[in-house]
Amino acid sequence: MAEAQRKNPAFPKVLVIAGSTGTGKSRLAVKLAHLLHGEVISGDSMQVYRGMDIGTAKITKEEMQGIPHHLLDICNPADPYDVRQFQILARSKISEIAGRGHLPILCGGTGLYLKAALYDYVFEEQPEDEELRTRLEAMETGELHALLEKQDPDSARQIHPNNRKRVIRALMIAASGKPKSQREKEQRHEPLYDVFWLGLRKQDNDPLLLERIRQMDEAGLEEEVRSLFHDPESWKTTAFQGIGYKEWKPCLQGVSTREEVLEQIFIHTRQYARRQRTWFTRQLPMQWYEPDQDEQIEQDVKRWLNDK
Template sequence: MDRKKILAIVGPTGIGKTSLSIRLAKLFDGEIISCDSMQVYKQMNIGTAKVTEREKEGIPHYLLDEQEYDEPYNVMIFQTKCRDAIQTIQNKNKLPILCGGTGLYLKAALYDYEFEEEQEDTEYTAYLHSLSNEQLVELLKQKDEKALEKIHPNNRKRVIRALQIAHSGKNKTQREEEQCHEPLYDIFFLGLDIDRDILHERINKRVDLMFKEGLVKEVEELFSDPQTWGYTSFQGIGYKEFKEYFEHTRTLEEVKDKIKVHSRQYAKRQYTWFKNQMKVHWFDREDEGQIVKSVKEWLYE
């Protein structure tokens, strides 16, 4: 087996990537790196569906509980830590298995993706934050219209980021076109697929289970203070929906329904992203026999 190979398990939220990663790690002597932008935060366990110690079945996991929930985390930090973890696992002559649904994090770690350090123009940033979502989108149309093809107009954070990049001299599209984004490793992208109705049912049941396991208490302990609502960690699905609950404008049942809707929408975006950005080998989630066979053939080819 060539230990420079890397297995990356991708797919939508709620499809069962974690359980499959543990099964494959046991079969192929692997260790697992989480590629989830929310599971890096300590104390945020239920809302992120973080794997438990019992569920790990003794398999070492990396990049879980790395960051305090009140500290910022970004793709550049992840890129460095993930590549370090890959090297650590390879030094042990084991197979690195990356598992998660945060596509940009995965791509940044596995491809020759470079980030430019830049000084933020605080005055311009303050100006952007003063604009409405509609005004931001109109401004981005003027500065970098192509960027809007990859950014949802309601994703205020990403629209502002694209405008900051454009303001720095080169727009987001130009920077991406200048980078060829070639893979740094021999990677097998294993994508999990399932009937959409079944996936939506799984997502809904998972959200129901989160509430039964104590999601409300977890969120209240971390984010009941309005000063915490600006934290990067609070922007994740399963947490941000509680803002209106804390403001007494939304019931817990409405919060639960919102989380389900946002999770299903996120799953759709994940499918689109992975199908457009990477050469993924897609498998029926229920056909583990074929999955194991294909991974084995790739490892020993």
């Protein structure tokens, strides 16, 4: 079935550019968009928020070089945003861009977000049990994940222990009688598009990572965080959970230093990059490249585009 889809012109071609922080995804997306008549769709779950520019390394108007970019600055930091919303919006943009005869280029994002948008990923309705939710919300983060390990160990392995929102959602689904992981296994997981999965990689000990984080700080990261999340109530929002923002909570509370925050951002960014690369490699047919392999990338993408 998947092979038939790749050859079926009814399935639009979509180029995905994934990879860890600082690999040059945005630069490459713009370059290929110019070369291949493309438009860029951001897959980043934090770049949707207005004002969250420095901590998300959001592309600037100048860096876009006139290429249309979609799903940037569409929410306020207080607004919720999740993978289901991304799925709907990304598929809509893919349809619009392909309808104009242009190439949709999905740039950045987690493996879950990208797979949800590009595969026949169906989200089950979350049971609305307010009593259960209240009990779960009152539990410590570690307790929640430990409970999920008992009720749905497969989901527990996929969800980071500190992601309270996703852990609680998985626990509520498990309480309905069929765990989240079982529901996902029953889906066919077939692609809806002809996708070129392009990954940019660097080594985990990238010496420039800490320097880039310091550059963000020099550009005003702390001021950005304080202006957007000065109210403790805002720390509960989805927006504040992003790497580069949540690490500032102890500093905002006056119990840690700026240097300690930057070190935590460095550690979490490196850990996240490692987890995502492993996920991509296991879950998707990625083609990995070094950030300086532009010529090879262009050849391979053109070959894929010409393969009808």
